[in-house]
């Protein structure tokens with residue numbers, strides 16, 4: 001219990017207050033709140049179509065919010081200019097649901113792409129070494145000259161992970177990192193996420209509807225139901241609740 | 254009643270589309286000189302587009318030359334004006350038929366591939382990934398492609414025209430034994446700046462239209478594989494229609510300024 005108290009007093013790296021977002025009459029997010037603390041793994045769980053991707057895209061300014069506020073490392077992302085937003089985004093790694101590798105580029109070019117805009121952050125002669133280091137941390141050095149279409153789904157995820165790691169982000173956002181993968185590959189990706197967490201000391205926000213993933217990786221969980229943060233707590237805590245809406249998530253395990 | 258509501262909703266989406274397209278065009282002109290200029294990507298796109306359409310343009314040009322000459326010849330013979338062939342054919346090819354047909358071919362070839370490529374990049378979140386990695390996707394993807402078509406289309410049209418004229422020469426040569434020098438002397442005597450300049454300026458606008466429409470359709474592609482197909486398809490349809498509208502305006506304006 002002492003420990004828990006200690007966690008809540010740590011620095012907040014990311015905070016969402018009363019987020020609202022609708023598309024026409026479709027009110028997807030209706031007052032969602034969240035705090036991500038330094039160094040923790042926060043899992044957001046929600047049904048498919050409940051607005052998880054919408055929420056995470058608002059976080060990095062890919063979608064505009066209707067109302068509410070989002071601050072990332074003490075900066076309000078809703079009123080940053082483009083330059084400031086790009087600088088902030090370099091500290092945020094975003095793993096997309098479908099990997100989103102650039103399919104006209106090789107793995108190497110994919111990894112080099114984020115580097116071209118942030119040459120102020122590192123020595124440019126070092127590009128090759130950075131690409132190698134990132135690929136090594138996902139165990140895919142041998143795939144460096146392949147095209148994304150030549151990789152399996154799991155390998156694509158790992159390359160995408162390497163691409164987000166290359167700028168050494170302080171916050172990682174994972175949009176359904178295990179969806180569409182078989183159970184064994186899912187486990188590999190989860191282990192990789194844990195290794196990265198240890199190696200780079202990132203704070204992570206993980207969106208998923210995969211109970212196994214949530215159990216293994218979460219320090220804390222938030223359930224996104226009806227567009228709000230319906231319940232919060234540890235995995236052990238939430239999986240014991242009697243509320244039918246919460247129970248539905250943990251049924252088939 | 255039913256037809257009336259259909260027309261109403263169709264015209265509504267027609268006007269929204271025109272509005273959005275204009276907005277997209279304005280954004281293109283705003284971003285075109287912004288740094289970074291992405292010259293490497295521009296070069297790559299120019300090469301790709303030229304490379305992919307060159308063969309098609311050559312074939313089309315050659316056939317236009319053959320067909321026009323074969324069709325025009327008997328009529329001119331009837332009036333005893335066969336010696337006018339080179340000037341007739343060159344003027345109709347350079348002023349009108351070459352630009353519009355080659356632009357239509359490129360709308361099919363380049364417009365659809367831009368629509369499909371950007372559409373699938375949108376659907377698979379590659380455009381979002383680009384944006385979060387600090388690259389302006391509009392600048393990197395849209396501006397480079399639109400510029401590339403705008404620059405390449407005039408070049409392709411000139412190549413197509415030249416090949417069409419050569420095709421026409423082959424027919425003339427086989428029927429009337431006209432020498433290469435004589436034929437092309439007559440061609441260049443017939444062509445004036447008033448034919449060549451407006452026709453070339455027009456092709457820049459054709460290229461701009463193909464690029465803008467293809468990018469617009471792809472960039473705002475709806476989710477799903479069906480969305481990508483639709484983006485590619487409507488890129489061709491809308492661009493082709495727009496080509497005729499621009500052609501009409503161009504002819505109209507040329508008529509005023511050059512007093513033909």
Ligand SMILES: Nc1ncnc2c1ncn2[C@@H]1O[C@H](COP(=O)(O)OP(=O)(O)O)[C@@H](O)[C@H]1O
Pocket residue numbers: 023026028046047048049050051052053054055
């Ligand atoms: N760009 C968009 N335009 C309109 N509706 C959207 C858009 N993006 C998402 N939605 C809607 O928002 C809802 C939530 O979508 P999403 O966040 O992708 O769900 P998930 O939780 O599975 O990631 C869905 O009903 C979807 O139709």
Ligand SMILES: [Mg+2]
Pocket residue numbers: 052053054097175176
């Ligand atoms: Mg999603």
